[in-house]
Amino acid sequence: MTASHDIRATSSGLFANTAARRKANMGQFIRWLVLMVLGIAMVMPIVYMISTSLKWPHEIYDVSLIPQEPHLENYTYVLEDGRFYGWFLNSLVIAVITTVSNVIFDSLVGYTLCKFRFPGRYIVFIAILSTLMIPTEMLVIPWYLMSQSFGWLDTHWGIMFPGLMTAFGTFLMKQFFETVPDDFIEAARIDGLNELQIWWTVAMPLVRPALAALAIFVFLGNWTAFIWPLIVTNSWDMYTLPVGLSTFADEADVAWELVMTGAAISTIPTLVVFLIFQRFIIRGVVMAGLKG
Amino acid sequence: MYRSLSIRQKQIVWAWAFLALPVLFYLVIRFYPTGNAMVISFQNWNLLGDRTWAGLENYQKLWHDAVFWQVFRNTFVYLILGTPISLVLSFLLAYHLDKTRFMHGFLRMLYFLPFMTSAVAMAWVWRWFYQPVPIGLFNNALAEFGIPQIAFLRSTTNALPAILAPAIWAGLGFQIIIFMAGLRAIPQSYYEAARIDGVSNVTQLFEITIPLLKPTIVFLVVFSSIGFLRIFDQVFNMTTGDPGGPLNTTKPLVLMIYQTAFTDFDMGYAAAQTVVLFVILLLVSLLQLYLLRDR
Numbered sequence: 001m002t003a004s005h006d007i008r009a010t011s012s013g014l015f016a017n018t019a020a021r022r023k024a025n026m027g028q029f030i031r032w033l034v035l036m037v038l039g040i041a042m043v044m045p046i047v048y049m050i051s052t053s054l055k056w057p058h059e060i061y062d063v064s065l066i067p068q069e070p071h072l073e074n075y076t077y078v079l080e081d082g083r084f085y086g087w088f089l090n091s092l093v094i095a096v097i098t099t100v101s102n103v104i105f106d107s108l109v110g111y112t113l114c115k116f117r118f119p120g121r122y123i124v125f126i127a128i129l130s131t132l133m134i135p136t137e138m139l140v141i142p143w144y145l146m147s148q149s150f151g152w153l154d155t156h157w158g159i160m161f162p163g164l165m166t167a168f169g170t171f172l173m174k175q176f177f178e179t180v181p182d183d184f185i186e187a188a189r190i191d192g193l194n195e196l197q198i199w200w201t202v203a204m205p206l207v208r209p210a211l212a213a214l215a216i217f218v219f220l221g222n223w224t225a226f227i228w229p230l231i232v233t234n235s236w237d238m239y240t241l242p243v244g245l246s247t248f249a250d251e252a253d254v255a256w257e258l259v260m261t262g263a264a265i266s267t268i269p270t271l272v273v274f275l276i277f278q279r280f281i282i283r284g285v286v287m288a289g290l291k292g
Numbered sequence: 293m294y295r296s297l298s299i300r301q302k303q304i305v306w307a308w309a310f311l312a313l314p315v316l317f318y319l320v321i322r323f324y325p326t327g328n329a330m331v332i333s334f335q336n337w338n339l340l341g342d343r344t345w346a347g348l349e350n351y352q353k354l355w356h357d358a359v360f361w362q363v364f365r366n367t368f369v370y371l372i373l374g375t376p377i378s379l380v381l382s383f384l385l386a387y388h389l390d391k392t393r394f395m396h397g398f399l400r401m402l403y404f405l406p407f408m409t410s411a412v413a414m415a416w417v418w419r420w421f422y423q424p425v426p427i428g429l430f431n432n433a434l435a436e437f438g439i440p441q442i443a444f445l446r447s448t449t450n451a452l453p454a455i456l457a458p459a460i461w462a463g464l465g466f467q468i469i470i471f472m473a474g475l476r477a478i479p480q481s482y483y484e485a486a487r488i489d490g491v492s493n494v495t496q497l498f499e500i501t502i503p504l505l506k507p508t509i510v511f512l513v514v515f516s517s518i519g520f521l522r523i524f525d526q527v528f529n530m531t532t533g534d535p536g537g538p539l540n541t542t543k544p545l546v547l548m549i550y551q552t553a554f555t556d557f558d559m560g561y562a563a564a565q566t567v568v569l570f571v572i573l574l575l576v577s578l579l580q581l582y583l584l585r586d587r
Contacts (some may be wrong), residue, residue, distance in 0.1 A: 013312045031388050036395075038385070039402030045461070046405060048429065049417045063433055098347065109314045116307040117300075124311060131322045135522060135573050137546050138566040141332065141553050142325030150449045167318050195306040224410035226525045230344070231554055242412040242525075249416045256420050256427060263413035274408045281528055285407075286473045289511075 046267070050187070053261040060256050074261040078248075084265055086237050087244035093267075094160045094229075094240060095222040102218045103211055110173030111199050115185060120203040131167045140231055147232055158232045159240065163222060169214050173286055175205060176210035213284030223270060241266045329570075332563035339557045350564035359540055360548070360565070367521060370456055374520040378467060380461045380510060383386050385464070386471035387501075391427060400469075407465035411458075415529035416563045418458040419445065422530075446578060451537040460527050463519065472507035475501070507584065516578040545569050566570055 041096055046059070054070040062068075068149040078084060090290035113125050143162055144153075180203050188198045239247065245266050249259045275279055296307065389399060406414070421429045422444035426584040431441050444454040478501065479583050486496050502509075522547040528535065535551065537544030545565065553562035 009529070024391070028300075028392075032392050032394055033401055034394055035385070035388055038396075039399050040538050042461070043402050043405050044466070045414060045417050045421070046409065052420075055432065061432065063429060063436065068361075103401065105314055105317075106308050107550075112307050112310045114407075116303055116310075118304040118307040121307070124315065126317060127323075129356055130317060133577050134322060134326050135569055137522060137549055138329050138457060138570045139325040140549075141563055142328040144326070144553075145559075146325070162321055164321075165314055170559075187388075195303075195310075199310075200572070210527055222406070224412070226528075227550065228414055230528075231550075242410055245410075246412050249529070254427070259416050259420065267409050267413045268408070270408045274405070275401075278397075282400070283467055284567060286469055289466065289470045289515075290473060 033217075046271070049260050049263050049267070052257055053198050053264045057255065057257055072258050075265070078258060078261045078265065079246075083236060083239075083244060083248070084241075086260070087239050087241045088265070090156065090159075090238065091223055092155060093243040093275070095219050097156075098160050098163045098222045099215050102166055102169045103215055105165045105179075106169030106214060107173040107204065107207070107211065108199065109170045110175075111177050111203055113170075113252070114174045114177040114179075115182070124135065128167050128170055132171075140228060143228070144231055152232075154235055154238045156232055156238075159229050159238070160222070162228060163225070164216070169218065172214055173210060176207040179208050181241045186236045198260065210287065212280065213288040215266070216281055217288050220270065308469060309311060312469035329563050329566055332559055333567045335488065335560045335563075337559045339559060346560055350560050353561060354564055359543075362540050363543050363545055363548045365450060366541065366543055367523075370459075370523050371454060371517055371520045373453065374456055374460055374523075375513060375516050378463055378516055379509070381460070382464050382512075383471055386468045386475060387497075389468065390472055392477045400472075403468050406463035409462060411417050411462060411525035412529050414458050414462060415526045417524075418454075419530045422454055423446045425553060446538060448538050449539045451531075451542045454528050454535075455542050456520075456523075459520070459523055463516060467516065470508060471505070474505045478504045508552070510580060510583050517576050521569070521572060524550070545572075 002114070039195075047065065051065050051067060054072070055062075055067040056069070056071070056073075059068060097155050102244075109128070112122060139162065147153045147158045153162065184202055184206075185198055186203045224242060225240070226242045226246070229243045230246070233239050233243060234285050236244065236247065245262050252258045252262070293303070294305070331352055332343075334348070335343045336347060339345040363426055385403060389396070389403070392399065399464075411439070420427070423431065424436050424443070424446075425431045425441060428444075430444070436442060443450060445451050482500050483496060486500060491499070521544075523544050527537075527542055527544055527547050528550070531537045531542060546569070549562050549565045549569065552558050552565060
């Protein structure tokens with residue numbers, strides 16, 4: 001659109017339009033400035049969290065963003081407590097296992113529903129689709145009773161079993177397997193690959209971007225999950241990071257610099273991962289948001 | 293035996309072999325609990341004693357429970373404030389961000405960053421912001437300008453919006469990104485044609501952009517509505533000393549469910565509340581299907 005403008009703005013046009021053009025540029029600049037100021041305001045809570053985690057207790061009353069004498073004592077103190085390591089590890093193990101499970105099973109089911117013709121296909125499809133309408137909160141009571149009778153309370157398995165497969169992921173993957181040509185699968189079949197090999201070596205590599213998008217969503221969802229881990233765990237060594245942080249912050253009470261340190265410890269890892277894979281993650285989120 | 297099957301039969305065997313475990317999962321972890329929750333909602337049970345049939349008792353109790361109606365109101369206030377505010381803000385930001393080239397990637401990163409945080413961690417950060425002087429950031433800032441203090445979390449009128457703010461803040465990034473993808477999908481030629489016809493920017497916005505964004509808008513309305521109806525993490529963490537805020541003025545339905553089930557151990561009553569939540573969310577989802585039907 002700017003190109004067509006430039007073509008028309010030859011010699012006389014260029015001079016005649018300077019005032020209008022300057023006004024347009026001014027508008028652009030103001031737009032940019034407002035967006036920048038608001039954007040900085042958006043990240044302020046995160047910045048303040050990190051800044052306060054570097055302050056001494058007497059400084060937290062200070063609105064100033066830069067600590068007078070930045071130090072890592074709060075981090076040493078919070079980590080020396082020892083519990084955060086365990087919570088971090090629990091969250092990591094649970095988020096990684098659920099992510100792997102979702103990537104495998106959601107794509108397997110999505111692939112089967114997309115590429116196979118078999119009796120019962122439609123029923124399975126509708127049944128899985130309908131679970132999208134069931135809120136987690138409705139299932140927590142039965143899940144709790146189930147965990148209680150099978151001895152899953154307060155275990156890693158108990159925290160992760162409800163999220164091992166998701167209808168959302170299944171439909172995301174089904175959508176993307178539609179883009180894999182049937183000819184590829186036919187050709188592999190003629191080459192003598194069995195169906196499992198075809199799925200894993202032919203179809204899966206073709207939907208890699210979708211797998212990444214799914215992995216990002218599932219990982220983030222489980223990393224920040226709160227209500228179910230809160231219900232199913234009751235000893236502090238089984239807490240996940242959000243549950244641990246919630247208890248820790250409640251205990252720390254008025255020691256806000258320690259609360260902020262705990263919050264920073266649980267937030268910084270995902271922020272760092274985001275900053276590294278930014279483009280990739282934003283594309284994945286759009287993909288999952290629009291197709292899912 | 294497998295070798296003697298036709299290609300079609302082999303396909304059926306493979307398909308069901310792939311689906312066996314997932315189907316079992318969905319039956320045991322999704323369908324059975326759904327039915328179970330509905331059954332429990334017609335029973336009286338405190339986890340330790342016997343389950344006894346209660347008929348509609350739990351639902352009648354809910355109907356006459358003043359706290360439930362307060363909670364019901366709160367939940368809808370979260371929805372009615374949260375959804376329009378976050379949608380209008382994210383649309384305005386996405387609309388202008390889409391027209392900005394200089395440092396576009398950096399600006400987008402700033403707006404998206406809060407989406408990557410955990411709600412629990414950010415609830416505690418905002419809780420600190422809201423503390424009275426000399427601790428809280430907001431009140432300290434107000435004091436510097438000589439403006440009277442605001443009781444955020446301790447006031448019956450301010451507490452709910454104060455809790456809603458971080459929820460809106462954290463979700464904006466996602467909505468902006470989705471809006472921007474929607475804006476990109478509108479062909480530039482429409483705007484060029486409009487410009488040649490001398491159509492103003494405002495008219496272009498209302499006659500081209502917004503109508504063509506309808507599917508995106510419907511998706512985001514439903515997505516964020518479901519999110520606000522299920523709000524829990526922020527409320528739980530910002531009101532740990534007094535769950536549900538002063539006089540229950542911030543308590544949403546999910547917090548009431550949590551307390552009824554896991555503080556009072558009144559499983560039947562809690563299950564009845566989850567059924568109510570289920571029905572509300574179902575209506576919202578059906579509304580989406582209805583709105584997208586004519587597309």
